Amino acid sequence: MSEIRLFVTSSEKQVEAVLDVMSTIFEDEDFAIATMEIDEKRDVWEASVYMMADEEESVRVRLVEALAADFSHLPIEREVLPDIDWIAKSLEGLAPVRAGRFVIHGSHDREKVRTGEIAIEIDAGQAFGTGHHGTTAGCLEVLASVAHTRPVRNVLDLGTGSGVLAIAAWKLLHVPVLATDIDAIATRVASENARRNGVVTGMTFATAPGFHSTAFSANGPFDLIIANILARPLMKMAPQLVANLTPGGSVILSGILAEQRWKVLAAYNGQRLKHERTIWRNGWVTIHLTK
């Protein structure tokens, strides 16, 4: 089935406002949303939402409705994207990513690892997390800095995807790591990636939505919790997440668009966590808080 892009074209300022509207209506769903500069001199930009062909009509109806109030003058255009083997394509373009002391690379780039780097080998596959997304790279950067400043005896990676953050924490800290995901395929991929990266003991995997598993009480509470999910589930889970954190422990949250950060901070301040630092990468923020 083809992939479709629905988009509007305008100035950078208007396109940013349209992107805000798009993120509000589609924030809990899997549709990718992006802005792109078309012509720098003429200030021409596009805001796009991507979907599969069978979802186009319902997305279009919602988009027209949401843009009606302030942007009805902007026509919604459409592009059918060519069918591409995305996994092969993404592998071709995946250069190693460096964040803190970490380098995340595909198996085709093993020789590019430099002395002193902590290398994590992840090939693009069925689970999210090759290090190229701003949220993953942001978590790695904060992880490296947290490890310098605080003793960490165990780690929880909630929403592990490819396992990249769990493997990074294990390689950096040499402590037990629990890696969980709502998606059983992700948990399987994460454990295969862990094995491929030389993790033999000290890492536990569980498939669980949020904190609904005995794995959390069996392995926690945790000195460090990393959760790269999305703003809304992170806000909802704040009480349980903080209950699973040791006093003095650290939380690294990502999957949060810059404009959503205040709501997420409010949810965690409400649980008496202290804000330490927020970093930005490609429009996404990663937040470090302590208990």
Ligand SMILES: C[S@@+](CC[C@H](N)C(=O)[O-])C[C@H]1O[C@@H](n2cnc3c(N)ncnc32)[C@H](O)[C@@H]1O
């Ligand atoms: C953005 S990916 C992050 C993957 C990886 N940790 C990284 O940083 O690259 C989010 C992951 O969280 C998982 N997820 C989403 N909602 C979840 C929930 N309520 N409980 C556990 N995992 C969840 C998804 O299946 C997905 O693998």
